[in-house]
Amino acid sequence: MTDDAVRFKQQAGIEAAALVESGMVVGLGTGSTAIFATRRVAERLHSGELCNIVAIATSHATDAAARELGIPMLTDDIPREIDITIDGADEVDPSLDLIKGGGGALLREKIVAQASRRQVIVVDESKLSPRLGTHWPLPVEVLEFGWRSQKRFLERLGAVVTPRKNNGDLYRTDQGNMILDSRFGPFIHDVPVLAQGLGARAGIIEHGLFIGIAQDLIVAGVSGVRHMRRGSSAAVHV
């Protein structure tokens, strides 16, 4: 990752953390961009600028980081509605639909996103894409039982499928499942139809298409930080 990319991720994360208000329940995303928002929320909490917040993490890694930073955490059964969640993404299209799951956290991320009133996505500008699937394979979380059947199913849908590995072994999600990275190049032709097909297949636990979920996008790049809202063509420069 270049120094510029790290700086852009940090700018986007810090901008998003400013949207958190005292008294809120906050969803904390996973990855190298969302962590900057988590750190900034912790800084605001410790400086006294924020008070009385509780958070829920989208992965074991984020949970450990947030606890280390001294953020009060909710239990995993999400006993309260989440006011705002700040998370990263692997690809973002012009209507703010997303591919997520590059870090393997897609299932918890989607659970937290769907339990949130407001989902704010933070990215550096390299994540912007004209059509989902252009730059990134779609992560599909599958149960180990029967996984080769899911691989054939995805191949019949037109994907080139690579079981995700970690140091030579099969990668495991926080839930102990596998990820099949599925490249539908040059792009995914019909995102809603694909999402519906994947959702209907037993053995597929979740997929990384987040459609209609993000309300806000904060993107940082060479021309500064922009804040976009779903359904609004105007980008606000901040």
Ligand SMILES: O=C[C@H](O)[C@H](O)[C@H](O)COP(=O)(O)O
């Ligand atoms: O599973 C991981 C998540 O969906 C991440 O939010 C996504 O991969 C983006 O991560 P990063 O900000 O590190 O590029």
